[in-house]
Amino acid sequence: MTPADLGDAVVAAISAAVAAGEIAVTPPDTVLIERPKNRDHGDYATNAALQLAKPAGRPPREVAELIAARLRESTAIESVDIAGPGFLNITLSHAAQGELARTIVAAGTTYGNNETLAKERINLEFVSANPTGPVHLGHTRWAALGDSLRRLLEASGADVTSEFYVNDAGVQMMRFGESLRAAALGEPTPAEGYAGDYVVEVAARAVQQRPELVELPADESIEAFRRVGHDLMLAEIRESLVRFGVHFDVWFSEETLHASGAVEHALAVLREHGHVDDRDGAVWLRTTDYGDDKDRVLLRGNGEPTYFAADAAYYINKRERGFDRCVYMLGADHHGYVARLRTLAACAGDDPDSHIEVMIGQLVKLLRDGEQVRLSKRAGSIITLDELVDAVGVDAARYTLARYPADSPMTLDISLITRQTNDNPVFYVQYAHARISSLLRNAEALGVQRGDDASFDPTLLAEPQEGELLGALGEFPRVVAGAAELREPHRVARYLEELAAIYHRFYDACRVLPTGDEPATDLSRARLWLVEATRIVLANGLGLLGVSAPERM
RNA sequence: GCCCUCGUAGCUCAGGGGAUAGAGCAACCGCCUCCUAAGCGGUAGGUCACAGGUUCAAAUCCUGUCGGGGGCACCA
Numbered sequence: 001m002t003p004a005d006l007g008d009a010v011v012a013a014i015s016a017a018v019a020a021g022e023i024a025v026t027p028p029d030t031v032l033i034e035r036p037k038n039r040d041h042g043d044y045a046t047n048a049a050l051q052l053a054k055p056a057g058r059p060p061r062e063v064a065e066l067i068a069a070r071l072r073e074s075t076a077i078e079s080v081d082i083a084g085p086g087f088l089n090i091t092l093s094h095a096a097q098g099e100l101a102r103t104i105v106a107a108g109t110t111y112g113n114n115e116t117l118a119k120e121r122i123n124l125e126f127v128s129a130n131p132t133g134p135v136h137l138g139h140t141r142w143a144a145l146g147d148s149l150r151r152l153l154e155a156s157g158a159d160v161t162s163e164f165y166v167n168d169a170g171v172q173m174m175r176f177g178e179s180l181r182a183a184a185l186g187e188p189t190p191a192e193g194y195a196g197d198y199v200v201e202v203a204a205r206a207v208q209q210r211p212e213l214v215e216l217p218a219d220e221s222i223e224a225f226r227r228v229g230h231d232l233m234l235a236e237i238r239e240s241l242v243r244f245g246v247h248f249d250v251w252f253s254e255e256t257l258h259a260s261g262a263v264e265h266a267l268a269v270l271r272e273h274g275h276v277d278d279r280d281g282a283v284w285l286r287t288t289d290y291g292d293d294k295d296r297v298l299l300r301g302n303g304e305p306t307y308f309a310a311d312a313a314y315y316i317n318k319r320e321r322g323f324d325r326c327v328y329m330l331g332a333d334h335h336g337y338v339a340r341l342r343t344l345a346a347c348a349g350d351d352p353d354s355h356i357e358v359m360i361g362q363l364v365k366l367l368r369d370g371e372q373v374r375l376s377k378r379a380g381s382i383i384t385l386d387e388l389v390d391a392v393g394v395d396a397a398r399y400t401l402a403r404y405p406a407d408s409p410m411t412l413d414i415s416l417i418t419r420q421t422n423d424n425p426v427f428y429v430q431y432a433h434a435r436i437s438s439l440l441r442n443a444e445a446l447g448v449q450r451g452d453d454a455s456f457d458p459t460l461l462a463e464p465q466e467g468e469l470l471g472a473l474g475e476f477p478r479v480v481a482g483a484a485e486l487r488e489p490h491r492v493a494r495y496l497e498e499l500a501a502i503y504h505r506f507y508d509a510c511r512v513l514p515t516g517d518e519p520a521t522d523l524s525r526a527r528l529w530l531v532e533a534t535r536i537v538l539a540n541g542l543g544l545l546g547v548s549a550p551e552r553m
Numbered sequence: 554g555c556c557c558u559c560g561u562a563g564c565u566c567a568g569g570g571g572a573u574a575g576a577g578c579a580a581c582c583g584c585c586u587c588c589u590a591a592g593c594g595g596u597a598g599g600u601c602a603c604a605g606g607u608u609c610a611a612a613u614c615c616u617g618u619c620g621g622g623g624g625c626a627c628c629a
Contacts, residue, residue, distance in 0.1 A: 032571095036571095036572075037572085037574095038573075041572070045572085047570095047610095050571085050609075054609090060609075083572075084610095085571090085572090085610075087571080130629080167629075169629095170628090173629095280627085281627090293556085293625075294625095299627085302627085306628090306629095307628075307629055332557080332558070332624080333624070334624085335557055335558080335623065335625095336556080336557085336623090337624090338624095339556080339557095339625095360623095362559075362623080363622085363623080403567095404565095404566070404567090405567090407557095407559075408558090408559070408567095409558085409621085409622065409623095410565095411565075424577095425577065427591055431589080432592095434591090435588085438588075439588050439589085440588095446588090485569095486569070488569095491567095494567060494568085494576085497576075497577085498576085501576085504593065505592095505593070505594095507589095507593085508592070508593045508594085509593090512588060513587090513588045515587050
């Protein structure tokens with residue numbers, strides 16, 4: 001019996017009590033089923049009676065008693081106690097609890113998937129680094145979180161498109177071209193240009209590809225360096241992200257917005273909705289109509305579109321491609337943009353609360369030997385994604401970055417992450433999976449098999465540690481759904497750590513395989529179902545984080 | 554000045570209105586003749602920044618104060 005099944009049972013009990021005229025309320029669609037921290041409070045607890053007391057006009061404990069009486073009729077439920085102000089503390093029968101192992105094994109890689117976001121069309125944009133340098137640590141947090149979120153949303157039934165917006169138009173790109181040319185010619189970095197070893201390397205590769213670049217007149221040369229540098233840099237960015245296990249469905253070029261007329265189209269759309277003003281020689285979007293501090297310029301006095309105009313075009317383009325919800329994952333340094341994007345959606349006739357969603361992530365603070373390292377691409381002092389992966393590996397990097405909520409400031413100590421990788425919780429979780437894999441290998445070598453469906457006796461899983469483990473396994477789908485809905489992949493990581501701990505405790509207390517020459521018992525076989533179910537959940541959970549589930553460590 | 558965000562154990566951090574606030578690291582004490590000790594058990598460690606409010610119930614929601622970080626361009 002899953003928590004969801006139990007919730008249904010409680011709702012049914014309430015409905016039955018209503019039908020029998022025992023209480024006068026509208027039965028809720030769902031009730032909250034919790035797993036209490038303290039097992040004295042049962043396997044599960046619900047506050048349903050507390051919630052119904054007021055509408056029913058009855059004392060909570062009296063309502064609780066009505067529900068409890070009906071729940072006790074179920075064979076799946078061992079006991080129901082009423083505690084405190086009116087909590088229902090429910091203990092499942094071993095049979096009902098153990099059945100979960102069968103459910104999980106049957107579902108396999110799909111266990112944890114749910115339909116809470118079914119058919120929602122979501123566009124998920126993240127990283128979106130300028131192709132003027134490698135992916136650095138600031139982007140890396142979003143790469144890990146964004147990709148995990150993509151997996152979570154898909155697991156929750158959403159139709160997700162992950163998208164990388166390539167800021168390949170505008171001044172920054174031009175400065176990159178200038179910087180490359182300067183590097184190729186051995187000249188000092190221009191005033192507002194990009195410095196750093198990578199600029200020299202990219203410049204060298206550009207010249208190697210196209211030796212004539214340095215011969216061209218300055219203007220043409222800069223433009224050519226810009227284009228070649230763009231291609232080289234973008235290829236490198238893609239490669240880094242692929243290596244990091246991050247998948248993008250769409251790489252969307254800002255340049256194409258300008259070239260395709262999408263910007264003009266967006267202007268027309270916004271004009272149609274009546275929020276565009278021509279004033280002071282510029283074209284403005286009247287975002288103050290929706291509470292922005294001030295209106296925003298779309299076209300400058302010189303006719304050039306602003307970055308905001310491109311954003312508007314991009315947003316409208318996304319909506320026209322059919323996305324119900326456009327999710328932006330931005331760094332805290334862009335948070336001034338949230339209000340603008342939301343008012344932009346409103347000006348386009350959309351609902352800012354449903355069609356657009358902007359997530360703001362705190363920046364990762366980097367310490368080296370206790371001192372803060374400033375991340376600056378232009379100054380060249382950057383920690384890149386590749387450097388991080390070289391130092392700690394993909395698994396540790398992705399896990400560590402996905403382990404904290406995006407809105408909490410995060411401090412990474414380079415010396416700590418590179419030196420003490422064994423302290424990383426990722427190994428703790430992976431170790432549980434490796435330990436299980438090893439056990440399953442041993443079972444095979446001993447010729448002990450889990451056996452078919454019919455031979456599985458869930459009532460044998462009666463030890464407290466087995467109950468704990470089954471309870472934790474039952475939480476997984478809810479964890480996935482919650483993490484997807486709240487856009488918080490870290491919940492999966494925290495859950496896995498808890499599950500691993502519970503498994504290790506089970507392993508310590510409950511022998512699975514027979515010792516010596518003893519024959520395999522039904523208990524061994526029942527436990528193999530439980531162990532395999534645990535392996536599946538660990539593997540599925542790690543998969544959602546883009547972290548491998550090793551069979552050996 | 555205005556806006557966003559964070560403040561929980563010595564450190565790094567979890568904690569979607571529920572019961573006695575948790576984990577890892579660091580410290581101390583134990584546990585391998587048997588499935589991976591990268592493990593398990595135990596001890597110690599707290600003014601949940603502060604003050605009000607809402608609620609049967611607040612670390613959690615609301616208001617304010619203090620402190621850290623970030624942001625407020627016809628820049629990108």
